[in-house]
Amino acid sequence: MALYRAHVLVCKGTGCKSSGAAPVYDALKEEITRRGLDKEVMLVETGCHGMCEMGPIVVVYPEGSLYCRVTADDVAEIVEEHLYKGRLVQRLLYTTPEDKVKIPHYRDIPFYKKQFRIALRNCGYINPDNIEEYIARDGYVALAKALTAMDPEDVLAEVKTSGLRGRGGGGFPTGLKWEFCRRAKGDKKYVICNADEGDPGAFMDRSILEGDPHALIEGMMLGAYAIGADEGYIYCRAEYPLAIKRLGVAMAQCTEYGLLGDNIMGTDFSFHLHVKEGAGAFVCGEETALMASIEGERGMPRPRPPFPANKGLWGKPSNINNVETWANVPSIIREGGEWFASIGTEKSKGTKVFALTGKVNNTGLVEVPMGTTIREIVFDMGGGILNGRKFKAVQIGGPSGGCLTEEHLDLPVNYESLTAAGAIMGSGGLVVMDEDTCMVDVARFFLEFTQRESCGKCVPCREGTKQMLLTLEKITSGKGKMKDLETLEELALMVKEMSLCGLGQTAPNPVLTTLRYFRDEYEAHIKDKKCPAKACSALISFVIDAEKCRKCGICAKNCPVDCIAGDRNTPYVIDQERCIKCGTCLEVCPFQAVSKV
């Protein structure tokens, strides 16, 4: 094997790719070859580094320098300065938003400093299309250890010791779930991976699928061995074409290396794996609905019991976990359950990956030990609020989650603390909101989503979400009455209590938490007919300050409905009757004479 003095890693995750990583990679390849460095510098295409905001990202080892927002035009300089002369390209290094300090080593960047990576340990380090790179990072060591030195019961015991809990939403103890399925009667059992990541604002599973598919495959094999299953399914959403492609490559390599198929590593253990493409239904993230979908039916949840552990896919005992949960398993078996249990809090062990998005400076994926506070995640790692605005809330746990406020900033994040505050861990989406975000509109937004995605099987969810949405729309359009708030609360509790599956049981959470923490905003919409965040278009109007207006007419020229009148001698005025509140005039006015009230 050739020895290289330097490695240049180019992130080709979905984020960096859409920011233009492909031309950067091609330019690097050309330039490195042109300068005759291709024998000593290795160019690697990796999965997601997590800091999507700064993409395309290029990391150069052995130094570990991270270059941000690299374009093809920067490539010649990187090759000339860094690879040839050994000098860092200062202007491309990460710069802290507050005191403008350049940080040469990626590990010192606040975004990475507090991270502890287990599920994402290989993402951004290895070429996901090359099984040997995974093996070089101790890949399949856990599988070899399990198959040759451990009984299935030992593997199960190790996972139970680790305290790992489901990372997809519910937080059910993984070892216990496996045990139910292991103890279930039946000679045919299935393991399933839920890769139908549908929560808006969450993309950690995508990152693992695209950046380290072997971790998932190895995790599933360990689970299959512990449970006594010989067949598995990965149910992946069709919106992730790259993930499906990389899974295919990884599975083909496993088969070639004798890591998938019959008699794996010369033992009695056999395992066959299939990928099923989802067809676009959020409810399929619910495990019984997902199984119905694999069976080729409408993805509707089934009443439990019987639980999938006893009667799951095609009526056989089945165990289903999501991508992040499976990806934790190889490290647990390799390092031991006690090691894993030493990380995190008393009841929430290990780490959790959060997708940090919304009005925050550094968007991206962070993996932190359980118990890290929201403040550390949003302000230390996320670099604070975009454009120096004021923090208002963080929406956690997707459409099933809730909105937490400033008073929760020092809340240590774990399953229990979040549930107590009215949110849930969910899949780990963390959407930051600032003072320009209207919380009533956010509740309406989520209900619009759950209402659309409700499968319609049970009445409370189908009708309840619809009625809640209509009430919220009434309020955001300024037609709400105080009595509507009572109706909302009543409906929310009813839907929560009576729905068949997790989708309905958690759909009211965004309404309940915003009512609990932002009741004043609801009241402002109803009583004062005002939207405090100035986001609900029915409750705002645009006005031109006659003093500031220089009578240039740019607003009138750009108004799509021609409702602004004035001339060179008279300041311009907006006809409120005809205004559609598109905000164009505010954007185009060169003198800031237009304001939103």
Added chain:
Amino acid sequence: MTIQASEVEEKIREIVKPWKGKQGSLIPILQAIQHDFGYLQEDAIEILSREIGIPTAEIYGVGTFYAQFHLKPRGRHIIRICRGTACHVRGSLKILEKVMDILKISENETTEDLRFTLEPVACLGACGLAPVVMVNDVTYGRLTPDSIQPILENYK
């Protein structure tokens, strides 16, 4: 697209062949039909029903349940506008409105010349780059209402 009825029948038979006798094959078969025909056309569903012995009502049941399946012809280029939470708080509604204004169509509609179909989607999973739009298989991030027009011009 003008395909003769016999051709449709032949094509469906070909698609169904590897799935015969296998469990849970309806969704992958429909995905293959949509891939080849662009949408799930009526005669294709009737032929499929005869071929695999599943009633048309059940096929329509599945076909209308999932967002991915379409019963009407679609444009040459599919614009998927992300309406996820992260994109929403970073202004994806403005992008959607701008595209509707440029193309003069509403959500889930196709332009008359079959150039574009506009589909808002729940989340594209590229939240770090919000707001995001996907045209066919290419993802565009950090968009503004002004930056969307030049992107659309690349698709004829």
